[in-house]
Structures are given as structure tokens and as C-alpha cells.
Amino acid sequence: MQVVVVGSGYSGTLVANRVAKKVRDAEITVINPRPDFVERVRLHQQIAGTASAATPLTEVLRAGITVRLGTVDKIGDGAVALTDGERIDFDYAFLAVGSTVASMPGTVPVGTWEGAQQARAALAALPAGGRVTVVGGGATGIETAAEIAEARPDVRVRLIGSSVGGGLSEGAQLRIRAGLERLTVDIVDDGVTEVSSGTGQFDGVVHVRSGASFTSDLTLWAIVADVPDLAARSGLQVDVRGRAVVDEFLRSVSDERIFAVGDCAAVPGARFACYTALPQAIHAADNFARLRKGRKPKPHSFPYWNRGISLGRKDAVGQFTHADDSVRRAYLAGRTAVVLKEMGAHSAFSTARAGVSSL
Incomplete structure (x- = not known):
């Protein structure tokens, strides 16, 4: 059973590790443009020099998972085509290329x-x-x-x-x-x-x-606010933002062999966040495992409960939300919010690496 995971951010890393844990006959190849797992929630610390946001993929992916460094040109028809001309066939694939930035010139x-x-x-x-x-x-x-x-x-x-x-x-x-x-x-x-x-x-x-x-x-x-154009370029159905349109089981509506998770997936009500991507990755991997066992996949649902924003290393704000992500009046701030924000960042990393939920 050949499984290809395109992208190794939070959702891609978690999917690969969870599939390796739950589906023993899966031969997994992760395709990523760089040899590191990047904690995007720590990129502001990387910029300021207060922390490192990168960890080698060899330290976060389970033994037996193959890493192929490269950029995917197209995905579909049971194969992934790389920009260097290589073709990697798959029985199932997970699209997890995340989001990107279309910056203004001069920035x-x-x-x-x-x-x-x-x-x-x-x-x-x-x-x-x-x-x-x-x-x-x-x-x-x-x-x-x-x-x-x-x-x-x-x-x-x-x-x-x-x-x-x-x-x-x-x-x-x-x-x-x-x-x-x-x-x-x-x-x-x-x-x-x-x-x-x-x-x-x-x-x-x-x-x-x-x-x-x-x-x-x-x-x-x-x-x-943008996503890579891989899904659109590959002919998969996308929404107005270019995200792959998925069914209730997180499978592409254009190709049921392709799951899409994280920022690049058009999941109704979802926002860009590792807090969103991780539960999707867990659910998609579990649905794949269910299909391999001849069982029916389950619909995806996930309730929100907060948003966290750091203000340096000593201050933060934690905004409580309703399940649909609409905000409540209540919020936390100061050291308590700092601790919760750091716990969330650490939990996201450990969840992706372990392939099990610690949220």
C-alpha cells in the first residue's frame, strides 16, 4: 500500500506518523521542499532570534518513513509528479501543503x-x-x-x-x-x-x-491569506481561495484517493491555524485506517474554544470562543495566557511528532 504525503508541516507530519502507527502495511513517502519540520507558530521567535522554529525531519518522523526532498508539480491519477521530472505512484495521498504568503513588493x-x-x-x-x-x-x-x-x-x-x-x-x-x-x-x-x-x-x-x-x-x-496553487494546478476542485474542496470525510471531491488537510483544505468553518490542522490530520489518518479495515469513514467535526496571541515572552492574550469560533467576551491575559500559549505550541509539536493527540 503506497501512501504519499505532500508537505511536512503540522498536518503532514502528523498524518505520516499516525498512518505509520495505525496501518502496518503502508509504505509512506513524505515529500517536502526542505529537510526540516518548521513550527510556524514560532516563526516570530525565529525572526527575533529568541528561539529556533526548525527541527530536522529525521527527528520528528517515525522510523521507516521515506523522506523525498523536492517540490510537487501536480498530483492526481494515482501519481505525484515532481518538478525534477520524477513520478511517485500512490494508492492514497494526503495533500498537506499548508498556506503561504503573497507579499507586496518591497517587503x-x-x-x-x-x-x-x-x-x-x-x-x-x-x-x-x-x-x-x-x-x-x-x-x-x-x-x-x-x-x-x-x-x-x-x-x-x-x-x-x-x-x-x-x-x-x-x-x-x-x-x-x-x-x-x-x-x-x-x-x-x-x-x-x-x-x-x-x-x-x-x-x-x-x-x-x-x-x-x-x-x-x-x-x-x-x-x-493564501495557499499554494498545487490543488488548482492539478485540476482538483478548489474554492475561491484555491483550497481543495473536500467531502465530509476530508477526501477531495475530485479524487477520493486524495485526502486534503490543514490550511490547503476547504473545510467549512475552518481557519488557518495548527489548532485546526492537527484535528483534521488525525481524522483523515483515522478515516484512511478505517477504509483499510473495510469500515466506513466518519464525518469530520471539530469545536473551537480559544485563540492565543503572544506579546513577547512575558505577555499574551487568550481569547475564548464558541464552538463555531465566534468570540466570547471573556479572555485571559498576562502570565496565565503566556503559559497556555506555550503549552499549546509545545502540544502542537509533540502531537505532530508522536502521531497521537495530546491536545
Whole structure:
């Protein structure tokens, strides 16, 4: 039984390990463009130099799983075609390529490993008094701005977003702003229209909708809202965002031999998060195991209960939610939220590596 897993982020790593654990006759090949498992929830720490977000795949995948470094060009008809011309046949496949960043010219994308590495090097080279601009008012932007401000108090950090902390309760939004202000992060409530290049590699001028402009020595794009076009390029049915459309069992509606999980899967009500991807990966792997035993797969469902946003190493906000991910009024902040956020990050890593749920 040949099983191919495309992508080795949280969902891909977990799927591979869980299938290896539950389906003994499965010969699993994981295809990934890099030799490391990247903890995307720690990319802001990677940028600021406060932690490493990468672990070799050899340390997180179970023995017997084959790793093929490469980039997939197309998937379908029982085979995966790589950009180097190799073809890998499969009986079942799992599409787990996650999400990506379509950054504005003149900025460095911080939602990818390569972008985070580039941002880390540029930040390390930035002298005291330098100006860092982070674009994006969501969790990625907030965490990146806060982490840099705490790690590099000698530089000025500006966060630009049309809705900083949007989607959280009013109290949580105010607490997010208070935490950023404590770290002396300048908040600009606006949208970026253009980044004019300067004389150096990363410096320039950031222009916003109101007509204002800001000089910046390093501009980081922290809006994660896109997915790789592999599913669409392969002819699988996708939604308006390019995510693979799946049935209630997390199988592609175009090809039942292909499961899609994580950010690249169009699961109704799901948002981009490892908190979403891990339960999907567990369910997809279990459905595959059920099919191998001649049993019927089970529909996927998963209730949300919180969202966590870190504000450096000593502060955080935890927003409680209803099962449908709509926010409650209640939230946590301070050291308690820090502990819960760190527990969540550690649990995500250990769950992916172990192939069992520790959530």
C-alpha cells in the first residue's frame, strides 16, 4: 500500500506518523521542499532570534518513513509528479501543503520559513535606531511586532493594519493594544497601498490609504491569506481561495484517493491555524485506517474554544470562543495566557511528532 504525503508541516507530519502507527502495511513517502519540520507558530521567535522554529525531519518522523526532498508539480491519477521530472505512484495521498504568503513588493514575507530566515538576518544587521515596519493586524503581525520590540528595544517598531486585533472581543483588542504600547510599538490603523524601494536591500517608504507615508529600514509582510496553487494546478476542485474542496470525510471531491488537510483544505468553518490542522490530520489518518479495515469513514467535526496571541515572552492574550469560533467576551491575559500559549505550541509539536493527540 503506497501512501504519499505532500508537505511536512503540522498536518503532514502528523498524518505520516499516525498512518505509520495505525496501518502496518503502508509504505509512506513524505515529500517536502526542505529537510526540516518548521513550527510556524514560532516563526516570530525565529525572526527575533529568541528561539529556533526548525527541527530536522529525521527527528520528528517515525522510523521507516521515506523522506523525498523536492517540490510537487501536480498530483492526481494515482501519481505525484515532481518538478525534477520524477513520478511517485500512490494508492492514497494526503495533500498537506499548508498556506503561504503573497507579499507586496518591497517587503519580506514572515509567514514562510524562507522569509523568516531572510527577516532574521536583516533584523540582526539592523543598527540601533533602525525602523522596522510590520504590515498586518492579525495574529502573525501582532506577534511579530511584539517579539521584535521586546528582543530589540534599540529599534523602533511600527505595526500597520486596517484592523489590529480584529475578530477578537472588544476587551481583548484593547488588551492587545495595551500590550503593544507597553513594548513601545507604534500602531497605525490603516491599510498599506504601496512600498517604495529605497537605496538599500530592504529599506523604503510605506504608503497607506489615508495618504500618509512612513520611512522604514525593514518592512515585514505579516498577512498569511493564501495557499499554494498545487490543488488548482492539478485540476482538483478548489474554492475561491484555491483550497481543495473536500467531502465530509476530508477526501477531495475530485479524487477520493486524495485526502486534503490543514490550511490547503476547504473545510467549512475552518481557519488557518495548527489548532485546526492537527484535528483534521488525525481524522483523515483515522478515516484512511478505517477504509483499510473495510469500515466506513466518519464525518469530520471539530469545536473551537480559544485563540492565543503572544506579546513577547512575558505577555499574551487568550481569547475564548464558541464552538463555531465566534468570540466570547471573556479572555485571559498576562502570565496565565503566556503559559497556555506555550503549552499549546509545545502540544502542537509533540502531537505532530508522536502521531497521537495530546491536545
